[in-house]
Amino acid sequence: GTWWYHWHYSAQYAGGAEGPMVIYGPKTQPYDIDLGPVFITDYYHKDYFELVEQTLQPVPQGAAPNLTFSDNNLINGKMDVDCNTVVTNGANCTPNAGLSKFQFQSGKTHRLRLINAGSEAIQRFSIDNHTLTVIANDFVPVQPYTTNVVTLGIGQRTDVLVKANMAPTSSVWMRSNISALCSLNDGNPYALAAIFYDALSKTIPLLPWTPPAKPATVETVNITFAQNASGNYLWEMNGQTFRADYNDPVLLLAEERNTSYPMDPEWNVYNFGTNTSIRIVIYNFAPAAHPIHHHG
Known part of the structure; x- marks a missing residue:
């Protein structure tokens, strides 16, 4: 099943001190390829300690609490952002940082292990022109059902199967959107990742390299x-x-x-x-x- 780990010191995991865990066991449903974890996180440009101080700052009786809004949404730690739209408080901001990339093999069924490892946001995950078959929630196998969108609360894991039903030269978007009604985001709630099918151009080494059978x-x-x-x-x-x-x-x-x-x-x-x-x-x-x- 699919788990994840995170730090419990203050709000440190909001700054990225976290990661996925996969415990392999018998398959409950057949599939061809395990693509591994898909880590979905809201992202704050402010330091986690500053976020805690802002959230816990006293306010007058009856006043609304101090709210912290995320600046971006990430899939496997990547997503472009317009640095002119965010306040970095001195931290580095890299525009056009790039997207995560996945590869499908045409005709094969792929397992994706979705993890909402964010701090506050509810996520809605989908893949353009593909149906998701849910086979597990929070490490527990479930009776499979199909859907176009998977909703993930904070800390929730959902394992899905996706049949690569398009032509070998296809490419599509993987998406995760922060729920506007239930979450706090101040600019970039939409995360994208690219899925390429198997026959698209691949990087080929400039020079062939074969290690010698008997090294010196x-x-x-x-x-x-x-x-x-x-x-x-x-x-x-x-x-x-x-x-x-x-x-x-x-x-x-x-x-x-x-x-x-x-x-x-x-x-x-x-x-x-x-x-x-x-x-x-x-x-x-x-x-x-x-x-x-x-x-x-």
Whole structure:
């Protein structure tokens, strides 16, 4: 089913401290492709702490409370906005920031996991020229029914199936609109995302890239979690922790094409010289997962 997580410190999740969670289990309805979470959020250009202060500011007896209005509406964190129409209070505003994009395969049934992760707005979700089949609400499977619009309250999740019934060269809009009667928005209540069908132009690498079957060098790195002499737990790679010298950083040496790195073990440098291909094999001996990525 479809869940989501968010911070509970103050109103921090209104500033984006949140994300989706999917727990995979047996299918209750058949489908071909799981497109994953579709995160729908109202968005405020003001800092969350400022919003809390404004909302909780005392008012005279009998006066209306201080209301906070959202500035924009987002699908998976994206939507264009006219920066001239919003008050940013010094924060950056990027016009024409771009839209989220999804891909349908013609003739296939796609599962979308809709999540209203906003702070205040009721959302109305739809896809042009397509019917939505609701199969779950708030993690609970339901008897399927079809609709053109799905209404989502704050925190609500609805899983829908969508049959890609248009030509392979088609493209359509995904929409989510903030309810004008039940929510507070001050300018941009309409969120859009683009759905492209499979035969549209795709990005093709300028040069083909095929890794060699037998690289010039193979390096094995064992990741462990160990306690040092002072009682602190540290991550180690091949039995060595990393300690940077900020007056002589490794990345700067690499940028300067300097391959004569100091042999200080704290730098934990693997110097492969001018090898044309390297395979790095990583073994995780710790009980937790590790996100691994390289720089450069």
